[in-house]
Amino acid sequence: MQRAEPQSFERVLSSMCTEPHPTARKAAERFLATNPGDPGTYETVADLEREAVERLGTIAGLGDPAGYVTSGGTEANVQAIRIARNRGDTDDPNVVAPEHAHFSFTKAAELLGVELRTAPATDYRADMDAMTHLADDDTVAVVGVAGTTEYGYVDPIPAVADLADAVGALCHVDAAWGGFYLPFTDHDWHFGHADVDTLTIDPHKVGQAAVPAGGLLARSPDLLDELAIDTPYLESRSQVTLTGTRSGAGVASAVAAMDALWRDGYRETYERAMGNAEWLAEQLDVRGHDVIGPELPLVAADLSIPMTTELRDRGWRVSKTGSGEMRVVCMPHVTRSMLRSFVADLDWY
Amino acid sequence: MQRAEPQSFERVLSSMCTEPHPTARKAAERFLATNPGDPGTYETVADLEREAVERLGTIAGLGDPAGYVTSGGTEANVQAIRIARNRGDTDDPNVVAPEHAHFSFTKAAELLGVELRTAPATDYRADMDAMTHLADDDTVAVVGVAGTTEYGYVDPIPAVADLADAVGALCHVDAAWGGFYLPFTDHDWHFGHADVDTLTIDPHKVGQAAVPAGGLLARSPDLLDELAIDTPYLESRSQVTLTGTRSGAGVASAVAAMDALWRDGYRETYERAMGNAEWLAEQLDVRGHDVIGPELPLVAADLSIPMTTELRDRGWRVSKTGSGEMRVVCMPHVTRSMLRSFVADLDWY
Numbered sequence: 001m002q003r004a005e006p007q008s009f010e011r012v013l014s015s016m017c018t019e020p021h022p023t024a025r026k027a028a029e030r031f032l033a034t035n036p037g038d039p040g041t042y043e044t045v046a047d048l049e050r051e052a053v054e055r056l057g058t059i060a061g062l063g064d065p066a067g068y069v070t071s072g073g074t075e076a077n078v079q080a081i082r083i084a085r086n087r088g089d090t091d092d093p094n095v096v097a098p099e100h101a102h103f104s105f106t107k108a109a110e111l112l113g114v115e116l117r118t119a120p121a122t123d124y125r126a127d128m129d130a131m132t133h134l135a136d137d138d139t140v141a142v143v144g145v146a147g148t149t150e151y152g153y154v155d156p157i158p159a160v161a162d163l164a165d166a167v168g169a170l171c172h173v174d175a176a177w178g179g180f181y182l183p184f185t186d187h188d189w190h191f192g193h194a195d196v197d198t199l200t201i202d203p204h205k206v207g208q209a210a211v212p213a214g215g216l217l218a219r220s221p222d223l224l225d226e227l228a229i230d231t232p233y234l235e236s237r238s239q240v241t242l243t244g245t246r247s248g249a250g251v252a253s254a255v256a257a258m259d260a261l262w263r264d265g266y267r268e269t270y271e272r273a274m275g276n277a278e279w280l281a282e283q284l285d286v287r288g289h290d291v292i293g294p295e296l297p298l299v300a301a302d303l304s305i306p307m308t309t310e311l312r313d314r315g316w317r318v319s320k321t322g323s324g325e326m327r328v329v330c331m332p333h334v335t336r337s338m339l340r341s342f343v344a345d346l347d348w349y
Numbered sequence: 350m351q352r353a354e355p356q357s358f359e360r361v362l363s364s365m366c367t368e369p370h371p372t373a374r375k376a377a378e379r380f381l382a383t384n385p386g387d388p389g390t391y392e393t394v395a396d397l398e399r400e401a402v403e404r405l406g407t408i409a410g411l412g413d414p415a416g417y418v419t420s421g422g423t424e425a426n427v428q429a430i431r432i433a434r435n436r437g438d439t440d441d442p443n444v445v446a447p448e449h450a451h452f453s454f455t456k457a458a459e460l461l462g463v464e465l466r467t468a469p470a471t472d473y474r475a476d477m478d479a480m481t482h483l484a485d486d487d488t489v490a491v492v493g494v495a496g497t498t499e500y501g502y503v504d505p506i507p508a509v510a511d512l513a514d515a516v517g518a519l520c521h522v523d524a525a526w527g528g529f530y531l532p533f534t535d536h537d538w539h540f541g542h543a544d545v546d547t548l549t550i551d552p553h554k555v556g557q558a559a560v561p562a563g564g565l566l567a568r569s570p571d572l573l574d575e576l577a578i579d580t581p582y583l584e585s586r587s588q589v590t591l592t593g594t595r596s597g598a599g600v601a602s603a604v605a606a607m608d609a610l611w612r613d614g615y616r617e618t619y620e621r622a623m624g625n626a627e628w629l630a631e632q633l634d635v636r637g638h639d640v641i642g643p644e645l646p647l648v649a650a651d652l653s654i655p656m657t658t659e660l661r662d663r664g665w666r667v668s669k670t671g672s673g674e675m676r677v678v679c680m681p682h683v684t685r686s687m688l689r690s691f692v693a694d695l696d697w698y
Contacts, residue, residue, distance in 0.1 A: 006380045006597065007391045017384045017594060029378050031355045032559045032598075035366045041666045042356045071420050071561070074593035082460065104593055107578045111431065111591075113462040150581075204594065210381045211596045212420070212561060229456045232499075232671035242460075244423035244453055245366060245553065247560045247596060248355065249381075317390045322581035
């Protein structure tokens with residue numbers, strides 16, 4: 001493997017993954033050969049998974065949480081929709097979500113045979129009138145996003161939960177990326193703020209655990225029962241995950257990262273990232289670009305030059321929103337000096 | 350994380366996971382912070398994934414294979430059934446499989462809204478008369494298992510493929526566990542032996558890669574197109590995986606393991622494991638137990654004592670089949686001296 005070098009994060013501005021915290025990396029390496037999908041055989045990592053869920057519950061305002069460590073936000077979102085579909089009393093289930101919901105909801109709908117109804121947004125947040133218009137008796141879940149993938153904005157979660165309640169659907173919040181930044185903001189986003197049923201929050205994004213460590217939380221264990229499949233020839237009885245064999249590395253590193261960083265470490269990470277995002281927004285603004293955000297540490301800007309190729313040649317990894325804006329995700333590995341170099345390179349063109 | 354110790358493999362006889370090869374472990378550690386789900390950003394690991402699929406194709410008799418590195422056998426099996434469902438021209442799709450098919454097919458059926466029809470087996474292998482009886486115009490896939498989870502037996506794959514062909518369905522082979530042992534046997538199991546459309550083969554089992562590294566292979570890329578979901582705001586265009594963010598560690602370690610072990614290393618592993626399984630079968634047989642196998646390195650025996658608790662207390666991890674037989678999986682980490690100790694402990698009771 002000497003021939004291939006892993007991606008360095010030195011110029012990565014496009015990813016919602018980041019360099020794991022050193023303690024998290026160490027834990028991942030130690031637990032590389034364990035399988036939390038077989039808790040009868042791999043007991044230690046099964047215990048660690050319970051700790052991971054406990055800590056995620058603390059962050060997301062839920063005492064005594066149900067849930068598990070998923071392969072990532074996609075699995076958590078798919079499973080939330082699967083719970084809602086299986087719980088719903090309809091042959092023609094639909095899910096109502098804002099148009100900026102992550103593409104994993106499209107995947108979930110295709111997989112699960114559920115209709116996905118997406119409502120236009122207003123000012124990059126879910127438009128509750130449009131959402132309400134789409135919801136009906138066959139709606140099994142209403143989705144809100146706390147930290148959108150494209151712009152980092154936060155939907156009005158209490159209103160999303162109210163709509164879910166009004167139509168007898170489950171309320172799912174996707175805080176896959178935002179969940180480790182939001183505790184240090186004034187946003188209402190979690191189980192303690194609204195009648196949320198399920199929530200996605202990924203340790204392997206801002207939580208600084210190693211991939212794969214996503215998180216699905218549920219208000220009560222009976223919600224997870226909707227996912228149970230019998231498991232003969234394992235020592236355990238049933239399995240709720242989407243995958244079977246799973247990485248103990250992700251689970252162990254999630255616990256290690258949260259032990260090391262919750263709460264002050266994550267607060268410092270948030271403040272630094274938000275400071276960087278505000279600095280970048282200001283730099284782009286003074287150069288005459290239309291800037292969107294930052295509401296959380298993510299900046300999008302309508303750069304009119306077709307610059308991604310040139311920037312890639314200089315090593316930068318940036319991506320674009322569906323509408324074509326340049327998008328910079330201020331992850332923990334993104335420093336002020338990276339952003340200074342980036343802005344200097346933008347000026348050069 | 351000092352307080353928790355990962356499971357040692359010293360007494361694990363129940364798992365289809367194993368200690369990764371040292372080179373595979375090193376590669377996993379180096380690529381811990383990469384995401385093959387975002388190939389535009391993480392180019393090196395995307396290249397490695399193409400190499401992994403190429404090597405898996407070589408092992409499974411398929412030049413120029415389509416496929417990808419999954420989170421494990423469950424994802425690969427789910428995706429194969431999803432391909433078949435999406436390709437099938439019916440509103441009421443069913444899948445025909447032998448009763449010993451892995452529980453991931455139950456999960457797939459529940460997820461995807463497909464009816465799973467399971468046929469009784471004869472002598473632990475798919476009974477083709479029973480399978481044929483269940484197949485009809487709405488059958489979208491016929492499944493064969495090459496190395497069953499419970500007994501390690503191999504279904505008659507050419508006959509399974511013929512049945513699939515006869516009813517216009519896809520043929521899927523689950524060689525998740527068996528795939529790295531079968532090349533050194535006389536069994537017909539792969540793309541070169543029969544008209545197989547999709548096949549599951551997991552580097553993180555007998556392939557000795559780190560979890561998560563499963564494998565889905567498809568005879569042609571258009572089969573994978575059935576899984577494609579658009580991915581705005583990634584630099585790539587679409588995504589076929591079930592999960593989104595994925596572990597670069599699994600991909601890199603799969604390539605490293607196959608580089609190190611294909612072909613002679615895997616042959617030695619097979620011969621040692623099969624020798625161990627035959628030795629264990631003989632030991633149990635002379636003690637008067639009814640032994641099933643080994644057809645591949647897996648031994649099941651009808652031990653009449655309720656012994657799992659006592660064995661667990663002595664550190665052994667064994668599991669039972671659905672019919673209650675004790676089941677020992679001879680993975681690469683299982684040595685003759687482990688089995689000697691195990692048999693001695695059985696004698697003690």
